[in-house]
Amino acid sequence: MELIFEKSRPGRRAGRVPAYDLPVPELPPELRRGSPPRLPEVPENEIVRHFTALADRNFGIDTGFYPLGSCTMKHNPRVNERVVALPGFRDLHPLQEDEGAQGALELMWELQQILAEVAGLPAVTLQPAAGSQGELTGLMLMRAAFADRGEHERNVIITADTAHGTNPASVTMAGFELAKVATTDRGNLDLEDLRAKVDDRTAGLMLTNPSTLGLFDEGIEEVAEIFHERGALLYYDGANLNAVVGRSRPGDMGFDIVHYNLHKTFSQPHGGGGPGGGPVAVRAELEPFLPSPTLVRDGDVYRLDHERPKSIGRVRGFAGPFGVFVRSYAFMRAYGPALKEMSEVAVLNANYLLARLRDVYDLPFDRHCMHEFVLSARTLKREHGVTALDVAKRLMDHGIHPPTIYFPLVVAEALMIEPTETETKERLDEFVEAMRAIADEAATNPERLKDAPLTRPVRRLDEVKATKQPVVRYSFQRAGAVDRVEAP
Secondary structure, eight states: OOOEEOOTTTHHHHHHEEEESSOOOOOOOGOOOOSSSOOOOHHHHHHHHHHHHHHHOOTTTTSSOOBBBTTTOOOOOOHHHHHTTHHHHHTOOOTTTTOHHHHHHHHHHHHHHHHHHHHOOSSOOOOOSSSSHHHOOOOHHHHHHHHHTTOTTTOOEEEETTTOOOOHHHHHHHTTTEEEOOOOTTTBOOOOHHHHHHTEEEEEEEOOOOOOOOOOEEEHHHHHHHHTTTTEEEEEETTTGGTTTOOOOOOHOOOSSEEEEEHHHHHOOOOOTOOOOOEEOOOGGGGSSSSEEEEEEEETTEEEOOOOOOOOEEEEEEESSHHHHHHHHHHHEEEHHGGHHHHHHHHHHHHHHHHHHTTTTSSSSOOOOOSSSEEEOHHHHHHHHHHHHHHHHHHTTTTOOOOHHHHHHHTTTEEEOOSSSSHHHHHHHHHHHHHHHHHHHHHOHHHHHHOOOOOSSSOOOOHHHHHSSSOOOEEEEEETTTTTOOOO
């Protein structure tokens, strides 16, 4: 490690001094400790064992099956990590001048072209750092477009009653009012309810298609027509894009704005709050409003264009989460023209699970699903007192991460299951056997399910108390109790 200095020192290369050879600045006396800190004295090997044991308790996609509905928790190829660690990518500074970052800008340009083709829309921004930020960006684009038209009265956004929770949150943050539309018994938007709510105050629709029910809306073209006839726009929540890549394009469905979850659909590790990428694609009429700077190509030269008079401005520092771009680009190029197989296998896997579980759990919407599907434990609750939560907790004893439960809210005792395309048939069969065993156990020994998980390091938590009295601070015990923490 070296630090750069103005002046040279004897015996050193001019302008550089090793960091370890620098004088250590002294703290003012009033800030110094009066006695040594009380730190545990533990051998290094015990410390290593402690943290290794903690890591072993973690569950992730590398540990086991992770059928978390709508989150697309699939395997991320290790080659992507090697690519992003290449010196030419790894060592770039976020403020690198365009001339010195042509390779990175070229990769971003090509990524934009692929994303534009996937969406069926011509213009893309890579700035948003997550799907939620992509949502907010899309709504800001709507607001800017209507302001440019002088249509300031458009202040209502419509969402489905099955929408992700980020949709209404984004609507509120963007300063719009929220209206919800009902879902039919087939799992589609209720067109009659929709027509009654779309008027001259309507700015647009936010919709996931396929929905969180795992169903493709059969009336999507008519939905688009309803909004466009009133001058409103359609926003596509790309959380479930993993179901349709290469088979169906949001732009062809009639959507004007699309966000992608690079960290779901295009192979980027996620969970625990990040990292992520949420690029946004738009129709040509909305391109002038995209966040600044935009990436442009002049012949064989790539540059960031800051001269964007109608732009909504920056939504993130620098040009976006570049490491995410490299991983996703590597993933896409590995598939090449066969990228649609990703979605085809994801849909096949989901329908296989649905077919094998429909006789032991309730199926609220009896249709072929897309990449995910929703079952219900309502019969188990009615007949045996076993809830979706009990099923989820018992799955942990089988070494399987629980699916999303109690969402979407329109399904009682919901279990939302998404296998993704990266799981083998053998792994899917293990999940089926676990789910069927739990259903049998609900009839023969329901109390055992109430106590689950039985084999995990942390047993059943008091969730009501955890909500009302959260413990957010812990202290380590001294003298040999390194593996134990307790609340103050």
